Amino acid sequence: MVGVALDLARLTTAVTAREAGLVACRRCTRVWPMGTGTCARCGSRLVSRDPRSLSRVWAWWLAGILAYIPANLWPMLRTRTLWQEQSNTIIGGALELWRYGNPGVGLIILVASVGIPIAKFFAIAYLALSARRGARASPGARMRIYEVVEYIGRWSMIDVFVVAILASLVQLNVVARIDPGPASLAFALSVIFTMLSAQAFDPRMIWDGIEAEAKSRPGPRSA
Numbered sequence: 207m208v209g210v211a212l213d214l215a216r217l218t219t220a221v222t223a224r225e226a227g228l229v230a231c232r233r234c235t236r237v238w239p240m241g242t243g244t245c246a247r248c249g250s251r252l253v254s255r256d257p258r259s260l261s262r263v264w265a266w267w268l269a270g271i272l273a274y275i276p277a278n279l280w281p282m283l284r285t286r287t288l289w290q291e292q293s294n295t296i297i298g299g300a301l302e303l304w305r306y307g308n309p310g311v312g313l314i315i316l317v318a319s320v321g322i323p324i325a326k327f328f329a330i331a332y333l334a335l336s337a338r339r340g341a342r343a344s345p346g347a348r349m350r351i352y353e354v355v356e357y358i359g360r361w362s363m364i365d366v367f368v369v370a371i372l373a374s375l376v377q378l379n380v381v382a383r384i385d386p387g388p389a390s391l392a393f394a395l396s397v398i399f400t401m402l403s404a405q406a407f408d409p410r411m412i413w414d415g416i417e418a419e420a421k422s423r424p425g426p427r428s429a
Contacts, residue, residue, distance in 0.1 A: 259408045266403035273396035281387035337411040345412045362397040
């Protein structure tokens with residue numbers, strides 16, 4: 207009976223693609239035998255684990271940080287009227303919207319342009335560090351963090367979108383004019399760089415620690 211139980215345990219044990227001698231294309235998800243150099247479907251290079259993945263993650267992450275700093279210091283919006291010319295940063299523009307009766311829009315811009323980008327920087331750094339050094343959080347929790355980072359990346363351009371809408375609507379050259387400031391370009395670059403950083407991260411590395419730990423455990427002893 208013990209032997210039958212051990213055989214059933216082996217059958218129900220999950221086997222990874224790498225253990226089965228397979229490698230999946232990250233672009234089209236087609237599975238190929240280990241050792242295949244190029245995907246015949248889409249032409250992508252096939253690697254089980256890219257050793258340069260974390261280096262690219264940190265490179266794009268640092269570029270995003272460097273672009274995000276001037277995005278918050280430089281003016282995001284320039285308003286010209288007959289009487290004055292005013293420039294607002296991201297935070298200043300959100301506070302102005304709050305002051306003039308649009309707290310909802312101001313809060314959305316503040317969260318999307320300050321809260322979410324900073325949270326993404328911390329999340330990507332945490333995932334990269336945990337993939338290299340390990341973490342107390344379970345792989346499932348870290349995978350959910352990665353999925354959230356991937357999902358919110360597409361909504362990170364709200365501030366630039368609002369500026370573009372305002373600039374296109376308010377173009378009364380005689381009375382008033384709204385133009386995007388240099389911070390809009392810096393913010394857009396920061397969003398792009400952080401998206402590239404998240405895409406460079408290989409989520410399979412989250413589970414590699416579990417595989418190594420499972421292999422290091424002693425197997426069950428037969429009676």
